Amino acid sequence: MYNNILYPQHISWNSLKDSIFVFDEITNKMYLLKGVSREFWMLILHNNDFDDIIKTLAENKNIEYSVMRNDILQITKRLVKNNLLIWS
Amino acid sequence: MKQEMITDYFYDLAFLNNTPVSVIIELSTKCNLRCEHCYLPDYKNRGMTTDKIKSLLIELRQLGVVNLSFTGGEILLREDLFELIEYARSIYMRVFLLSNGTLLDEIKVERLSRLYISEFSTTMFSVQPEIHDSITKAQGSLDILKKNLQLLKKHNIRVQVKMPIMQTNALCIDAVRDYCEQNDFKFFASPMIYSKINGDESPKCLRVNRDNLGPVLKKIDDLNNRKNKLIHESDVPCGALFYSFSIDSNGDVFPCNSFPYKVGSVMENSVSNIWNKSESLQYIKSIKKTDLNHCPGCQYEDQCERCPGMALLDSENVLACDTFAKSIAEVRSKNYCLN
Numbered sequence: 239m240y241n242n243i244l245y246p247q248h249i250s251w252n253s254l255k256d257s258i259f260v261f262d263e264i265t266n267k268m269y270l271l272k273g274v275s276r277e278f279w280m281l282i283l284h285n286n287d288f289d290d291i292i293k294t295l296a297e298n299k300n301i302e303y304s305v306m307r308n309d310i311l312q313i314t315k316r317l318v319k320n321n322l323l324i325w326s
Numbered sequence: 327m328k329q330e331m332i333t334d335y336f337y338d339l340a341f342l343n344n345t346p347v348s349v350i351i352e353l354s355t356k357c358n359l360r361c362e363h364c365y366l367p368d369y370k371n372r373g374m375t376t377d378k379i380k381s382l383l384i385e386l387r388q389l390g391v392v393n394l395s396f397t398g399g400e401i402l403l404r405e406d407l408f409e410l411i412e413y414a415r416s417i418y419m420r421v422f423l424l425s426n427g428t429l430l431d432e433i434k435v436e437r438l439s440r441l442y443i444s445e446f447s448t449t450m451f452s453v454q455p456e457i458h459d460s461i462t463k464a465q466g467s468l469d470i471l472k473k474n475l476q477l478l479k480k481h482n483i484r485v486q487v488k489m490p491i492m493q494t495n496a497l498c499i500d501a502v503r504d505y506c507e508q509n510d511f512k513f514f515a516s517p518m519i520y521s522k523i524n525g526d527e528s529p530k531c532l533r534v535n536r537d538n539l540g541p542v543l544k545k546i547d548d549l550n551n552r553k554n555k556l557i558h559e560s561d562v563p564c565g566a567l568f569y570s571f572s573i574d575s576n577g578d579v580f581p582c583n584s585f586p587y588k589v590g591s592v593m594e595n596s597v598s599n600i601w602n603k604s605e606s607l608q609y610i611k612s613i614k615k616t617d618l619n620h621c622p623g624c625q626y627e628d629q630c631e632r633c634p635g636m637a638l639l640d641s642e643n644v645l646a647c648d649t650f651a652k653s654i655a656e657v658r659s660k661n662y663c664l665n
Contacts, residue, residue, distance in 0.1 A: 248442040255343050
């Protein structure tokens with residue numbers, strides 16, 4: 239079971255105001271992240287531990303850990319499916 | 327969301343938040359070729375040190391820059407090029423390389439591929455060696471370029487081929503376009519040839535003759551993708567000035583690498599200070615289309631792709647007419663006029 243979540247080597251990204259723009263350098267596609275997806279993305283920059291990130295997000299948003307975990311798992315699945323994040 | 331919409335949103339946000347998202351860094355002016363239309367007046371400057379450029383990259387990243395273009399001279403003459411690309415990639419910047427493409431080899435291309443650069447941009451004047459090589463002043467340069475472009479293709483690196491169109495290669499557009507299509511390379515052609523940045527006007531005599539300009543423009547208008555204007559671009563002479571700038575080999579900062587109007591120096595000031603506080607840059611950004619000397623009321627205003635940098639080079643006045651852009655607009659207007 240993987241517990242660390244990482245940016246893969248082939249992405250670039252930028253934070254602009256309330257948005258994150260992620261660039262896939264293989265496909266040349268650009269993705270836009272907002273809201274909790276954006277906060278999740280920013281937290282990965284400082285800590286790759288998935289559970290730690292969920293805890294931080296749950297605390298910041300005052301939401302139950304299990305609810306936040308479900309939400310973030312769905313977001314992560316989509317990001318992993320598009321090769322924008324990898325489990326390690 | 328459609329890719330174009332995300333891209334437009336990105337640049338609109340950059341403008342609205344006064345964030346420079348794109349920067350061009352000239353790594354040196356040294357070059358192994360001597361292309362006759364080149365805007366550089368000399369080829370001697372070795373550029374900033376590795377450490378200076380690395381610290382600049384950190385500053386740029388903190389300021390919001392993500393699109394980083396390395397240009398020259400010839401960038402592959404710098405021994406630390408890969409170290410710099412690696413550094414930029416480690417802080418998640420997109421790296422665009424502008425090179426004449428003649429100094430690559432299998433090992434270098436493989437390294438570039440592992441670094442996931444965004445694009446390798448190069449220049450091809452013709453698929454006929456006698457024409458291409460006569461412009462680069464280097465015999466064999468086209469053959470080497472084509473061999474290296476195949477290496478880039480083999481390693482799945484995106485390539486853009488730019489074709490400056492002059493009188494000598496005006497009949498080569500279709501062949502270069504076909505070569506690019508066959509190889510899945512992006513193609514961009516332009517007849518905009520201007521003075522060197524020190525004011526030397528000699529490259530201007532290489533421009534496509536007025537008689538040939540009409541057919542050339544018709545051809546390239548069909549080939550090049552014309553982009554819609556972003557939200558801020560309708561009132562100002564150049565929209566790119568609001569989200570990008572350029573740093574030359576000396577560390578001098580310009581609104582763009584073809585806009586020789588110094589707005590600061592990274593040797594004397596932080597990038598953030600220059601971007602946010604340089605009075606010269608603020609003046610350039612404050613200029614509206616209505617402030618221009620000749621444009622308001624000009625019958626070609628709508629078709630004209632006036633470049634303020636080129637107007638400055640042309641007449642030493644940033645508010646003046648870009649006469650070549652105007653003549654292109656005039657020809658374009660005749661090309662598409664039905665009566």
